[in-house]
Amino acid sequence: xxxxxxxxxxxxxxxxxxxxxxxxxxxxxxxxxxxxxDYHVFHDAGGFAYAGQSPYLRDTYRYTPLLSxxxxxxxxxxxxxxVKLVFVVFxxxxxxxxxxxxxxxxPSLTRCKVASLWLLNPMVITISTRGNAETVxxxxxxxxxxxxxxxxxxxxxxxxxxxxxxxxxxxVYALPIAVYLFASLQGYHRYVVVFNxxxxxxxxxxxxxxxxxxxxxxxFLDQTYLYHVYRFDHxxxxxxxxxLLYFDSAATQGGASSSLAKYAFxxxxxxxxxxxxxxxWVPEFSHAxxxxxxxxxxxxxxxxxxxxxxxxxxxxxxxxYFIWYMVFLPTYAAGTGLSWRKLxxxxxxxxxxxxxxxxxxxxxxxxxxxxxxxxxxxxxxxFFLGNTWILGQLIADVREQCANASGKVKGKxxxxxxxxxxxxxxxxxxx
Amino acid sequence: MEERVTLLFRSAxxxxxxxxxxxxxxxxxxxxxxxxxxxxSVEAVNDAxxxxxxxxxxxxxxxxxxxxxPPLNEGANLYVSPEFxxxxxxxxxxxxxxxxxxxxSLYHSEESGENILGAVFELLGISQNHTFDWENxxxxxxxxxxxxxxxxxxxxxxxxxxxxxxxxxxSYNGSHNFEVGMxxxxxxxxxxxxxxxxxxxxxxxxxxxxxxxKTSLLYRSAFAPSRLxxxxxxxxxxxxxxxxxxxxxxxxxxxxxxxxxxxSYYMFSQLPAQLFVDKFQSDxxxxxxxxxxxxxxxxxxxxxxxxxxxxxxxxxEVNEITLHSRYVAPGDNAGYSNISFTPQVFMACxxxxxxxxxxxxxxxxxxxxxxxxxxxxxxxxxxxxLVAPIPFPSLSTYSYIEALTLLSLVTATFYLLYKLFGSVTxxxxxxxxxxxx
Numbered sequence: 010x011x012x013x014x015x016x017x018x019x020x021x022x023x024x025x026x027x028x029x030x031x032x033x034x035x036x037x038x039x040x041x042x043x044x045x046x047d048y049h050v051f052h053d054a055g056g057f058a059y060a061g062q063s064p065y066l067r068d069t070y071r072y073t074p075l076l077s078x079x080x081x082x083x084x085x086x087x088x089x090x091x092v093k094l095v096f097v098v099f100x101x102x103x104x105x106x107x108x109x110x111x112x113x114x115x116p117s118l119t120r121c122k123v124a125s126l127w128l129l130n131p132m133v134i135t136i137s138t139r140g141n142a143e144t145v146x147x148x149x150x151x152x153x154x155x156x157x158x159x160x161x162x163x164x165x166x167x168x169x170x171x172x173x174x175x176x177x178x179x180x181v182y183a184l185p186i187a188v189y190l191f192a193s194l195q196g197y198h199r200y201v202v203v204f205n206x207x208x209x210x211x212x213x214x215x216x217x218x219x220x221x222x223x224x225x226x227x228x229f230l231d232q233t234y235l236y237h238v239y240r241f242d243h244x245x246x247x248x249x250x251x252x253l254l255y256f257d258s259a260a261t262q263g264g265a266s267s268s269l270a271k272y273a274f275x276x277x278x279x280x281x282x283x284x285x286x287x288x289x290w291v292p293e294f295s296h297a298x299x300x301x302x303x304x305x306x307x308x309x310x311x312x313x314x315x316x317x318x319x320x321x322x323x324x325x326x327x328x329x330y331f332i333w334y335m336v337f338l339p340t341y342a343a344g345t346g347l348s349w350r351k352l353x354x355x356x357x358x359x360x361x362x363x364x365x366x367x368x369x370x371x372x373x374x375x376x377x378x379x380x381x382x383x384x385x386x387x388x389x390x391x392f393f394l395g396n397t398w399i400l401g402q403l404i405a406d407v408r409e410q411c412a413n414a415s416g417k418v419k420g421k422x423x424x425x426x427x428x429x430x431x432x433x434x435x436x437x438x439x440x
Numbered sequence: 441m442e443e444r445v446t447l448l449f450r451s452a453x454x455x456x457x458x459x460x461x462x463x464x465x466x467x468x469x470x471x472x473x474x475x476x477x478x479x480x481s482v483e484a485v486n487d488a489x490x491x492x493x494x495x496x497x498x499x500x501x502x503x504x505x506x507x508x509x510p511p512l513n514e515g516a517n518l519y520v521s522p523e524f525x526x527x528x529x530x531x532x533x534x535x536x537x538x539x540x541x542x543x544x545s546l547y548h549s550e551e552s553g554e555n556i557l558g559a560v561f562e563l564l565g566i567s568q569n570h571t572f573d574w575e576n577x578x579x580x581x582x583x584x585x586x587x588x589x590x591x592x593x594x595x596x597x598x599x600x601x602x603x604x605x606x607x608x609x610x611s612y613n614g615s616h617n618f619e620v621g622m623x624x625x626x627x628x629x630x631x632x633x634x635x636x637x638x639x640x641x642x643x644x645x646x647x648x649x650x651x652x653x654k655t656s657l658l659y660r661s662a663f664a665p666s667r668l669x670x671x672x673x674x675x676x677x678x679x680x681x682x683x684x685x686x687x688x689x690x691x692x693x694x695x696x697x698x699x700x701x702x703x704s705y706y707m708f709s710q711l712p713a714q715l716f717v718d719k720f721q722s723d724x725x726x727x728x729x730x731x732x733x734x735x736x737x738x739x740x741x742x743x744x745x746x747x748x749x750x751x752x753x754x755x756x757e758v759n760e761i762t763l764h765s766r767y768v769a770p771g772d773n774a775g776y777s778n779i780s781f782t783p784q785v786f787m788a789c790x791x792x793x794x795x796x797x798x799x800x801x802x803x804x805x806x807x808x809x810x811x812x813x814x815x816x817x818x819x820x821x822x823x824x825x826l827v828a829p830i831p832f833p834s835l836s837t838y839s840y841i842e843a844l845t846l847l848s849l850v851t852a853t854f855y856l857l858y859k860l861f862g863s864v865t866x867x868x869x870x871x872x873x874x875x876x877x
Contacts, residue, residue, distance in 0.1 A: 011785065044448040045858070048720070049720060049721075050720070053720065055467065055506070067720075068733055069733055069734065095597040182501070189708050198464070239738035244734075249845060249848055250845070251835070252843055252845075253759070253842060253845050255767065255770070256770055256838050256841070258736060258738075258739070259736065259738050265652070267838075267842050269842055269845065269846060276849050276852075276853050277579075280853065280856055283856075283860060285855075289860075289861075290860040290861055292864050313720070318856070322852075343745040361466070371681065373682075373831065373842075374682050374683050374684070375682040375683075375684075375831075375844060376680045376682055377680055377681045377682045377683065377829060377831060378831065379775070379776065379831035379832075379833075381831065381832075381834075381837070382774065382833055382837040382840075382841070383837075386841055386844070388836075390844060390845075390848050393848055393852065394848060394851070394852065396857075397855060397856065399859075400856060400859075401855055401856060401859040404856065404860055405859050405864075407861075408860075408864045409865075411863055412864045412865075431479070
């Protein structure tokens with residue numbers, strides 16, 4: 010790792026430490042606490058685990074027991090804020106992994122600029138230093154991609170299984186990962202690898218779940234997984250589905266109800282799956298996946314688009330979900346062909362749609378104003394359509410870059426068949 | 441069967457003015473000041489050996505009973521001690537929502553107590569023909585050691601006072617003792633109460649007064665009259681009231697009281713299901729009952745009536761207690777559901793004297809006092825009914841929301857399909873793209 014990268018990582022770490030310290034100060038001096046409410050949930054659950062009890066004794070603890078085990082450290086050392094430091098470490102390590110995924114030929118300074126989209130991103134820094142556990146998941150997901158890049162398929166499968174165990178959503182990555190493996194390997198061998206990776210992932214997920222089930226029983230299954238099936242998130246959030254779900258959840262009271270919300274998963278699944286099956290829509294697919302280093306970055310972009318779509322179409326959406334796709338922002342930014350103007354417009358829409366909704370949300374939550382219709386709902390629609398437009402721009406950009414790259418090489422190759430053959434030979438040799 | 445009527449006046453003058461004493465009769469006359477009537481009947485029922493107790497209280501109109509009565513919570517409250525759980529618990533729980541605490545199970549209703557009380561009498565096989573006035577009276581009914589004690593309280597305002605003779609109730613059969621006490625407050629100092637007045641005992645057939653005796657009562661009251669109210673004590677909701685109503689209790693001037701005794705300030709409140717305390721974020725002494733942090737009101741209303749919570753307060757500052765509201769069901773028109781609750785601020789002191797548990801008018805029993813030691817004296821300082829409006833949307837917007845949700849989804853999906861599968865034309869490189877290998 011070069012000097013610039015080291016400086017960036019150190020800077021990322023220091024900024025987080027500063028936020029961490031500030032958080033302790035704010036917690037002890039102000040009524041409004043810096044620490045995330047979920048951190049208290051984790052901490053309390055960790056206390057139960059430390060006392061040899063079930064973490065599910067803590068109301069609203071809806072995560073794998075593994076997380077509560079991590080929080081036992083808080084109780085062992087008697088330091089409430091300790092695990093936040095672990096999150097900070099994960100956060101910086103995620104940055105390091107991102108640096109590894111960026112094109113090697115990229116100038117060091119540019120690479121650092123791009124990686125700072127994660128390492129110096131205020132949103133990411135705040136979320137991790139407030140004690141939100143999402144960064145652990147982000148780290149695992151990036152690590153899966155890094156392991157795939159380095160052809161450590163077994164490690165990748167274990168990590169992938171672990172990340173699915175932590176939160177269910179990374180399961181949508183299974184499809185693009187399978188496509189990646191299939192397209193980047195040759196012959197009969199690729200069937201074996203895809204099968205092995207799938208099986209190892211499945212075994213990892215199952216054995217972790219069986220282990221937790223044995224230890225904590227039905228409550229583990231109920232709180233960690235089943236809850237997501239029967240939950241009715243009626244409280245206002247960014248999701249387009251929010252108000253329909255509110256009405257439907259009250260339908261037993263003689264109110265209106267429809268079957269639309271029951272199919273909420275359908276468009277989400279369809280869009281996420283289509284993006285995941287990227288051989289369908291990437292132009293010049295064979296060229297795009299021909300070079301391994303380029304293919305891994307294409308995979309990152311696909312995961313980026315997939316996560317962005319997943320969050321946009323989800324039944325529940327809060328700002329902590331944004332971090333799920335932000336982890337792929339640097340790798341995307343490294344290869345984008347969008348103009349500054351376009352990027353600025355996208356950022357403005359992203360921020361503006363959130364601000365529009367947040368304004369209504371604030372009026373409801375803190376001023377007690379009855380803004381359900383039309384204000385809050387308009388905010389939800391604006392957020393959804395705005396994010397969809399951004400997703401459309403991102404998709405178009407990824408496709409264009411693939412087409413561009415292939416066009417460029419083809420153009421060159423016309424007169425230089427020798428060079429092309431040589432390049433092909435080299436890639437083969439690498440594999 | 442014993443029947444006893446107690447009249448409590450504010451002053452000796454009031455007593456003289458309001459009660460006309462004949463040779464053998466007593467008559468209430470028009471009054472210029474309010475007074476309180478406690479009508480007590482005690483009747484043997486069954487199972488004198490049975491331990492534990494059942495207590496029912498009703499408070500409709502918000503008036504303090506002062507001196508002769510304990511402060512009661514709003515609405516109907518039925519407290520059942522664990523000993524009665526088997527006889528009453530299952531049957532009642534199937535009909536009324538319940539909250540369990542370590543000391544009692546509590547059934548609560550904002551409307552009249554008729555249904556709950558009727559069910560209890562029916563289940564315990566008690567037949568009694570007391571007529572209840574849910575509109576104007578408060579009740580404190582205790583079944584304990586085989587005796588049923590009904591205390592009925594009426595606060596009589598000058599306008600309501602109708603001249604009438606004081607007579608024994610005619611609705612009781614069998615032997616029946618009748619006694620009337622008329623008192624005014626001589627002195628109240630902390631928990632020490634001194635009443636003066638007259639006690640009259642009726643003859644065997646309850647037609648005429650047998651004799652009247654000048655009486656002075658000196659006792660320690662577990663609920664001392666709130667003469668100690670700190671200046672400027674206010675209980676308010678912070679405005680604007682959002683979905684997390686914040687109760688502000690100003691105890692800035694409340695330091696002076698805790699001089700010699702071991703005292704602390706508290707806030708107690710029953711909360712309807714639409715409001716709740718997050719015991720993980722605030723720091724209550726207890727929350728019993730519904731503390732689910734996520735469910736909307738309409739998912740809970742069949743299972744619970746709400747919760748009871750107690751907070752310790754810090755004197756010398758404004759105490760903040762944050763409550764959270766649940767979503768309420770949409771209505772035909774958008775509006776607000778006005779949820780009211782009545783926090784009570786009081787001071788509790790250790791007295792070291794356990795005789796405080798009982799006085800001639802009332803006894804500590806199941807209720808808030810059950811969570812304190814027997815020697816605790818309570819000083820009710822203030823209670824305030826607060827209203828938190830919770831907004832809800834209109835059902836008439838449903839079809840628009842459904843249509844627009846669907847339209848947005850279809851538009852978004854087709855747009856994305858177009859972006860995924862539409863044609864791509866490679867563009868010449870822009871500056872930004874040069875990073876691409």
